Each structure stands twice: as C-alpha cells, then as structure tokens.
Amino acid sequence: MFTVYVYVLDTLADWELGYVISELHSGRFFKKDAQRISLKTVSITKEPIHTMGGLTIMPDCTIEDIVVSETSVLLLPGADTRNDAKHSAILKKTREFLALGATVCAICGATAALADFGLLDNRPHTSNGAGFLAMVSPCYKGQNFYIDQLSVADNNLITAGSTGALLWAKQIIERLDVFAADTLEAWYAYFSTGKPAHFFALMQTLPSGSEK
Secondary structure: OEEEEEEOOOOEOHHHOHHHHHHHHHOOOOOOOOOOEEEEEEEOOOOOEEOOOOOEEOOOEEHHHOOOOOOEEEEEOOEOOOOOHHHHHHHHHHHHHHHHOOEEEEEOHHHHHHHHOOOOOOOOEOOOOOOHHHHHOOOOOOHHHEOOOOEEEEOOEEEEOOOOHHHHHHHHHHHHOOOOHHHHHHHHHHHHHOOHHHHHHHHHHOOOOOOO
C-alpha cells in the first residue's frame, strides 16, 4: 500500500492538487491489481489550514507522524506562505524522502522551497519558467538541470509549474503504476482536450464493472 502525504499550509493553491488527489483517493480508474492508496493531509500542527480558495482543511497528522519508506509519497503544493521559516521541517523530511528513494512531488512555489534547500541543484526539474527559481531563490544552483516543460519526472522527484497540474498528476499516477497504460493516456487526453471521444475511449479501458 502507498501512503501519500499531502502537505497542507495556509494559502495553499487549491487547483494544483485537484487532479491528482481526486484520482488517488477515489481510485475510480485504477486497474484491478493496483496497490491501495492511503491519502493523508499533513502539516506542522493539527490546527485548521485555510487554502487560497477559502477552504478549511483539518490535517490528519503532523510532520512527526510521517513514516518514510519506499512506498511513501510526499505531495508539496504551492502557497503564498511557503517562505515562512516554519516550513523548513517539511523540507528536512523531503530530503529524507529523496535519500531513501521515496517519491517527492512538488509544484509551483514548492519547487522554489526545494531550490532554497539545495534539493534541485543536481537533478532535472522544472518550475514557473526558466528564470523563476533564480529570481526567488538566491541559493539556487540548478540552472543547468532546469527543463522548460510543464512537468518533469526524474525517477522519484516530480516537479511542475503552476500551470502543469494535469501533467504533474499524470506523471505521479504513472510513477505509482495504479492506472493501466491505456487508461492513463485516455484520461490525460480527455482532460487536456475535452474531446468526448477520449472520454468514451477512457471508459473502454476500464475493467468490467468498474465504470462510473
């Protein structure tokens, strides 16, 4: 079973997590032999978190409760408050994840947080444009590893810019291997184009009796 920890913090950018957490939590398009997913929201304390969209989240656990293993996954969304020094605790945990080979997925402002911590200096990655990380992170030294794409997967590190949430979700789902390959391609084609033909193709890829 995979345990997916979703780091939540005030002013969290709601849209960046929507695709991936909806699919991982619901399992509606999972293949028959997919591993189960336990999705937990995690924060510094269990105090309520208020997102950019005004939603209130009660964290399931704290950073101290995170169990880092090869089947652990950490999702790091962007937020206007990401520069607060208190978030260094999750960055230290992120380093543990990467060192063990556990999966870390960062999007938008969270990539800047990783840059601040030196975690993008030697790995292929992306963010909100070629000059963004150098602009917001004086410590950033990973310019030679920057790839100008919506989302970049480098083994157990998956990064994306603020407009890359859909591709980021696709790469995370692919990493966890919970969709059949044809399901994932049809899913991505449908949500990226809106064409009904891809929706019907998606339905055709699902195991018998799993259509919703």
